[in-house]
Amino acid sequence: MKKTILITGASSGIGKAIAEYFSEKGWNVAATMRNPEKNIFEYLSNIRIYRLDVTDESSIQNAIISAIDDFGNIDVIVNNAGYGAVGVFEKATDAQLKRQFDVNVFGVFNVIRQILPYFRNKKQGTIINITSVGGRLTFPLYSAYHGTKWAVEGFAESLQYELKPFGIKVKNVEPGAIKTDFYDRSQDLFENEEITDYDDYEKVCLANMQKIGEKAPGPLLVAKVVWKAANSKSYKLRYVAGKDAKMLLFMRKITPLNWFIRIMRSVVEKGYKS
Numbered sequence: 001m002k003k004t005i006l007i008t009g010a011s012s013g014i015g016k017a018i019a020e021y022f023s024e025k026g027w028n029v030a031a032t033m034r035n036p037e038k039n040i041f042e043y044l045s046n047i048r049i050y051r052l053d054v055t056d057e058s059s060i061q062n063a064i065i066s067a068i069d070d071f072g073n074i075d076v077i078v079n080n081a082g083y084g085a086v087g088v089f090e091k092a093t094d095a096q097l098k099r100q101f102d103v104n105v106f107g108v109f110n111v112i113r114q115i116l117p118y119f120r121n122k123k124q125g126t127i128i129n130i131t132s133v134g135g136r137l138t139f140p141l142y143s144a145y146h147g148t149k150w151a152v153e154g155f156a157e158s159l160q161y162e163l164k165p166f167g168i169k170v171k172n173v174e175p176g177a178i179k180t181d182f183y184d185r186s187q188d189l190f191e192n193e194e195i196t197d198y199d200d201y202e203k204v205c206l207a208n209m210q211k212i213g214e215k216a217p218g219p220l221l222v223a224k225v226v227w228k229a230a231n232s233k234s235y236k237l238r239y240v241a242g243k244d245a246k247m248l249l250f251m252r253k254i255t256p257l258n259w260f261i262r263i264m265r266s267v268v269e270k271g272y273k274s
Contacts, residue, residue, distance in 0.1 A: 001073060002026065002027060002028050002046075002071070003027050003028065003073075003075040003076070004027065004028040004029070004030060004067065004072075004073050004074050004075055004076075005018075005022050005027055005028070005029055005074075005075065005076040005077070005078060005230065006030040006032065006063070006064065006067050006074050006076070006077045006078065006115075007029065007030070007031055007032060007077075007078040007080055008032050008052055008054055008078065008081035008107075008111060009032075009033065009080040009081030009082060010031035010032055010033055010049075010080070011031075011033040011034075011035070011036075011040065012180070013178075013180035013219050014080055014130060014175070014178060014180060014219040014222045014223070015033075015078075015081070016031075016040070016219070017218070017219035017220050017222065017223040018078060018080065018219075018222070018223045018226050019031040019041065019047055020041070020044065020223070021220065021223035021224065021226075021227060022223075022227065022230075023041070023044045023047050024044075025227065026046070028046050028047075028048075028071040029041075029044075029046060029047040029048070030048060030050055030063070030066075030067035030070075030071065031047050031048070031049050031050070032049070032050045032051070032052035032063050033049065033051070033052065034051070034052070035051075036049045036050065036051050048067070048070055048071075050062075050063040050066055050067060051063065052081075054079075054081045054103060054106075054108070054111055055102050055103060055106070055107055055110070057110050057113075057114065060110055060111055060114045061114050064114055064115060064118065068118070074115070074118065074125070075126065075230075076125070076126045076127075076128060076230045077111065077112075077115050077125070077126070077127055077128070078128045078129075078130065078226060079107070079111055079112070079127070079128070079129045079130060080130045081103060081107060082103060082104050082130070083099055083100055083103040083104060083188070084145055084188065085097070085099070085100045085144055085145065085188040085189075085190065086141050086142050086144075086145055086187060086188070086189060086190070086206075087141055087189045087190030087191070087202060087206075088141065088190055088195070088198040088202055089143045089144065089190070090192070090195055090198070091190035091191055091192035091195055091198075092144060092190040093190070096144075096188060096190060097144055100145065100147075100148055101147075101148055101151075104145075104148035104149070104151075104152065105148050105151045105152060105155075108129060108152055108155070109155075112159075115127070116163075116168070119163075119168045120166045120168065123166055123167045124167040124168065125167070125169070126168070126169040126170075126171065126229075126230055127156075127163075127168065127169065127170050127171065128172075128173060128229055128230060129152055129156055129170075129172045129173070130173050130175070130222070131149050131152050131153055131172045131173065131174050132149045132174055132175060133174050133175065133176045133240070133242075133244075133245040133248055133249060134146050134149045135149035135150050135152060135153040135172070135174060136150075136153060136174070136249060136252065137248060137249070137252045137260070137264075138264075139209070139264060140205045140264070140265070140268050140269065141202065141206065141209070152172070153172060156171075156172050156237065157237060160235065160237055164235060169232075169234075169235055170235075170237065171229045171232075171236065171237060171239060172237060172238050172239065173222060173225050173226055173229055173239045173241055174238060174239065174240050174241060174245060174249075175221075175222045175225075175241040176216070176241065176243075176244040176245030176246075176248065177212050177213055177215075177242070177244060178213075178217065178218070178219055178221065178222060178241075178242070179213060179214065179215075179216040179217060179218050179219070180218075180219055189206075200272065201269070201272055204269060204270070204271050204272040205268050205269060205272070207271075208267065208268050208269070208270055208271070209268060212267075216242075216244075217242060221241055221242060222241045222242075225239050225241040226239075251263065
């Protein structure tokens with residue numbers, strides 16, 4: 001029987017790249033998204049699209065049941081759906097902060113809770129979370145986003161203990177900067193016209209991060225790392241995606257925190273004069 005992968009947030013960016021890559025490798029692909037209005041994978045016969053909103057548990061359950069009915073099994077589930085709210089924390093609204101955690105943290109919890117009975121009963125399965133290098137280090141203006149990614153990193157590291165006796169693998173794929181619409185269309189900026197003291201700092205940092213995103217590799221790089229994680233027989237937890245991510249994590253490991261922060265500031269705050 002062909003293996004099957006279910007991916008959340010597969011309408012664009014990293015999720016779409018993962019779906020296409022696994023399809024080309026011969027897997028069945030359950031590509032899920034909040035609004036499956038058109039078949040963006042109509043040229044690939046082994047991909048089927050399902051509606052799934054990670055904040056709606058009934059939609060998660062329905063997508064999983066439908067994928068199993070259509071393909072006969074699910075072997076790997078990829079928690080890719082995400083929401084990026086960035087900017088000065090003081091400007092953030094309650095709604096933005098709530099959505100940040102509802103999608104990036106509780107959304108992951110929701111999907112995993114729904115798939116666990118199935119994986120537990122068949123004594124195997126792989127859960128892959130698309131986290132971020134930002135789950136183990138930080139940049140300016142990403143405080144809320146980092147909070148969610150650090151939360152998932154810690155959650156997954158603990159979860160692996162209780163799932164290993166059932167043959168269930170937990171894996172985190174940690175990309176660095178990837179050229180997707182994360183840095184423009186899909187990014188939600190914290191805004192508050194009454195707070196202006198941060199404006200110069202914010203403008204400089206966002207522009208520098210935009211430049212980094214424009215020069216970054218495409219999402220296929222992440223798809224290839226997910227492929228490696230999905231096919232590994234080991235229980236290895238972390239898979240770093242990208243040379244920049246590997247370099248940053250190495251620097252963070254060998255450098256005192258205050259030195260590392262100076263390095264980050266020299267890059268992201270470049271051009272800012274206080």
